[in-house]
Structures are given as C-alpha cells and as structure tokens.
Amino acid sequence: MKNNIIAIIAISFIIVGSLWGIGNIVSQDNTLSSKNEGIIMLMKDNKFNVTNPDITVKINQPLKISIANQDFRKHDFIVDDLNINTGFISSGQDFTTLIASDKAGYYRYYCSIHPGIMEGKIIVTD
Ligand SMILES: [Cu+2]
Numbered sequence: 001m002k003n004n005i006i007a008i009i010a011i012s013f014i015i016v017g018s019l020w021g022i023g024n025i026v027s028q029d030n031t032l033s034s035k036n037e038g039i040i041m042l043m044k045d046n047k048f049n050v051t052n053p054d055i056t057v058k059i060n061q062p063l064k065i066s067i068a069n070q071d072f073r074k075h076d077f078i079v080d081d082l083n084i085n086t087g088f089i090s091s092g093q094d095f096t097t098l099i100a101s102d103k104a105g106y107y108r109y110y111c112s113i114h115p116g117i118m119e120g121k122i123i124v125t126d
Pocket residue numbers: 046074075076111112113114118
C-alpha cells in the first residue's frame with residue numbers, strides 16, 4: 001500500500017516533469033506541433049510561451065494542450081471556430097483540453113482580456 005502511493009507520486013513527478021520539459025523545448029522555436037504527445041502553453045507577462053507561437057495540428061489528430069497561468073492576473077484561452085474556451089484561469093491554475101479539427105485552415109487563439117498582445121494562430125494541416 002505504502003509502496004503504491006510512493007510509486008504513484010514518483011510517476012506523477014515524471015509526467016509533470018516531462019510535460020514541463022516539452023513546454024520549455026517548444027518555447028524556444030516559434031512553433032508547436034502535434035509531433036509531441038502534448039504541448040504546454042504558459043501564460044506569463046501577458047504572452048503565451050513568450051512568443052505567442054503558431055500551433056500546428058494535423059487534421060483529425062487531436063492535440064492535447066495544457067494551458068498554465070504563471071502570471072499574477074487571470075487569463076483565458078479561446079478559439080472561437082474550434083469551440084475552445086477555457087474560461088478564466090487564475091494565477092497558478094491550469095486547464096487541459098484538446099485542439100481538434102476535421103477542417104484544414106487557420107484559426108485564431110487569443111485571451112479575451114488581452115486580445116492583440118495575447119494571440120496567435122493554430123494551423124490545421126492535411
Ligand atoms: Cu490575458
């Protein structure tokens with residue numbers, strides 16, 4: 001029983017650690033893509049992942065996305081045409097959802113409180 005709990009805690013650390021690792025890697029270039037198992041968007045200083053990167057998703061291949069707020073103010077993440085709306089995410093909280101589309105094209109993501117400075121595009125490709 002005690003060993004199981006320790007194992008679960010250890011696995012949780014590994015999963016969280018690898019997700020944060022992915023977030024760090026993808027923030028360095030300016031694109032995110034569904035090659036990874038999932039992506040992380042960090043809300044910080046009124047930006048998504050510093051550069052509001054393009055997110056590339058394959059058609060009919062949902063991409064898991066975790067959006068974490070590291071700012072001291074609330075933000076949200078909205079993609080009108082893909083029916084994504086996280087609602088307000090408070091400081092320190094996060095929200096996980098899927099980006100999925102059966103139609104290729106460009107889709108705008110944005111924060112409704114900071115449109116213009118917190119926005120970018122999702123590219124759905126064949
Ligand atoms: Cu915002």
